[in-house]
Amino acid sequence: MIATTREHIRASMLNMKWFMFFIFGTISVLMTFFPIYLQHLGFEKSAIGMLMAGGPLMSIIANPFWAYWSDRTQDIRKVLLIMLSGNFLIILAVFQLEQYAWVYGGMLAFYLFQTPIFSQSSSLILNAIEGTPHKFGSYRIWGSLGWAIMAIAAAPIVAYLTIDRLWMVYCFMMIISLTLCFRLPKGGTQAVTRVGSGFKALLRNRTFMIFLLISILISTPNGLNGMFVGIYIKELGGATWLIGWSAFLMAVFEVPVFLLLDRYLKKNIHTMLTLLAMVSGIFAFRWFLMSHVTEPWQIISLQITHSITFGVYFYVGTYLTSLFVPAALRATGQSTYTLAWNGxxxxxxxxxxSHLLQAFGYDASYQGGMVLCIIGMVCFIVMRFRVPNTLT
Structure with missing residues (x-):
């Protein structure tokens, strides 16, 4: 009986890795090529930017909504199943639309189910491995692998099928993700807390709120880059397969980064805040270099630094959030962090x-992002010396 239970747990944990691989890979394919699809429909940069911003806009509603039900039901797997099902059905309809207003409305509905997937997956991992020797990074790297491998594997397929049939690739991969989701652990915690009162306490957590505000500064230029880097490559004369390589190099080197952090990172607040200050400085240097590129290969080369900038920030930010919030509200805490970072x-x-990009061009936009990251770096340095190393 005990052996059977252990075998079931082992299989469930392995399945969690494959789920991370395919769900990240699925979203990677959409986020990498969807702006190109929108450009194919004839939309301008400002229109594409507003449409892509619909995701963060809906995440303000979606993240707290789904996090509330995850914390209340203590069954993240069930919540993920509902989100993935809605995701699949709505995107089928969106790809049949061509008028901007209808596409925008359809994508708002899609984002309601899509935007909280990563934060809920992170919460499920953290809850499932709590009290075990397993490390968060050893599961999250499968997401990075999925993002990298699926983007580069899908590029020639999308080129062969043409961008009009992007939906076929996406939906096929979503079906695999849904199948794997059925075999995930529930991802609940033993602690029970009144979710409503706990969420109010979270909003009154001054340290956590400051951390989120700084995260918004750092992540805004990263979000702009993510939305338009594929179009930038195309405008500089790059082919579709180069966009796939860009996404691949952006994510694949997150794997060693997560493994190194798992092994060597000291899980205390001062160390992690110092690391975030350093990463913010690297972000600033990255945007400075991006403001001077003239060839597609230069963009693709700089995408490698994403593993250090986003990879370290995501990992450390996730752990800091778990220190800042109670265990029973971990899904809510991670969703709030995602709300700041992506929302x-x-x-x-x-x-x-997107309007600044259309008005002033890529150079000025990336230089503005550099300034925001320098401000964020200074804020993290100040925070490092004002926040205690442990919170009670």
């Missing part, structure tokens, strides 16, 4: 950033 900053990048 509010994505809205700013999509609505304001």
């Amino acid at each position: 509010i900053s994505g809205i700013i990048a999509g609505f304001l950033g």
